[in-house]
Amino acid sequence: MNAQQLIAFLNALTFGDLSALASKLEHARSACSALGHVDIADVIGEAAVALRGGDVKTYRRKLETAVSRLGHVKST
Numbered sequence: 001m002n003a004q005q006l007i008a009f010l011n012a013l014t015f016g017d018l019s020a021l022a023s024k025l026e027h028a029r030s031a032c033s034a035l036g037h038v039d040i041a042d043v044i045g046e047a048a049v050a051l052r053g054g055d056v057k058t059y060r061r062k063l064e065t066a067v068s069r070l071g072h073v074k075s076t
Contacts, residue, residue: 003037006070009031010066039069040070044062047063
C-alpha cells in the first residue's frame with residue numbers, strides 16, 4: 001500500500017463494527033510502518049486507542065492528522 005492508497009483507506013473509515021474498524025486501523029498502522037513512516041503509524045495507533053476508549057472526537061482528529069501527514073509524504 002502506498003501513501004495515496006493509505007489516504008483513501010483511512011478516509012473510508014467512517015462507520016462499522018468496532019472490531020472491524022480496529023482491524024483496519026491496525027492494517028493501516030502496519031502499512032505505514034512498512035513504508036518507514038513510524039511517526040504516522042504512531043498517530044494511527046493513538047486513533048485506535050481513542051476509538052477503544054470511546055473518544056470519537058480524538059479518534060477523528062488523529063485520523064485527520066494521519067491523512068494530512070500522508071498527504072505531505074505523497075507530495076514529496
